[in-house]
Amino acid sequence: xxxxxxxxxxxxxxxxxxxxxxxxxxxxxxxLALSDVSRVVASPFQTLQRAKLGAxxxxxxxxxxxxxxxxxxxxxxxxxxxxxxxxxxxxRDWALALAEQTGLPTCLWDExxxxxxxxxxxxxEADLSRNRRAQxxxxxxxxYILQSALDALSMRKREL
Numbered sequence: 001x002x003x004x005x006x007x008x009x010x011x012x013x014x015x016x017x018x019x020x021x022x023x024x025x026x027x028x029x030x031x032l033a034l035s036d037v038s039r040v041v042a043s044p045f046q047t048l049q050r051a052k053l054g055a056x057x058x059x060x061x062x063x064x065x066x067x068x069x070x071x072x073x074x075x076x077x078x079x080x081x082x083x084x085x086x087x088x089x090x091x092r093d094w095a096l097a098l099a100e101q102t103g104l105p106t107c108l109w110d111e112x113x114x115x116x117x118x119x120x121x122x123x124x125e126a127d128l129s130r131n132r133r134a135q136x137x138x139x140x141x142x143x144y145i146l147q148s149a150l151d152a153l154s155m156r157k158r159e160l
Contacts (some may be wrong), residue, residue, distance in 0.1 A: 033146045
């Protein structure tokens with residue numbers, strides 16, 4: 001049975017050179033990001049149309065084999081006050097079911113405001129149209145989520 005881990009535990013379970021897959025599970029689209037093999041840098045990967053969990057698990061399992069992915073970092077929309085509301089609970093349940101179906105160890109990561117931050121950056125810095133932003137915001141949000149987890153992991157290593 002799959003268990004959800006914190007980021008340090010998750011990384012300790014991974015084989016050397018295994019990548020992490022960051023996931024931003026939206027209602028219509030699921031953004032994906034990949035770490036490098038040293039797990040320092042996250043890069044945008046793909047955006048998938050949201051589908052039934054079984055279909056999503058098959059696609060992610062295939063990506064895991066093809067790209068040497070050893071674990072998942074799934075964004076969870078925790079409320080601004082830090083509580084675990086209905087949206088966060090739904091994301092947690094989805095992540096747990098995905099972990100069980102793929103067999104990949106999984107970490108939940110607080111994604112509060114990740115899409116908002118990315119949208120603001122795309123408007124202010126890149127001056128992209130609404131249509132173009134919609135095409136890339138989910139994978140960039142997944143990148144933001146994964147990079148935040150990698151940065152936190154790096155900080156924990158330095159503290160030890």
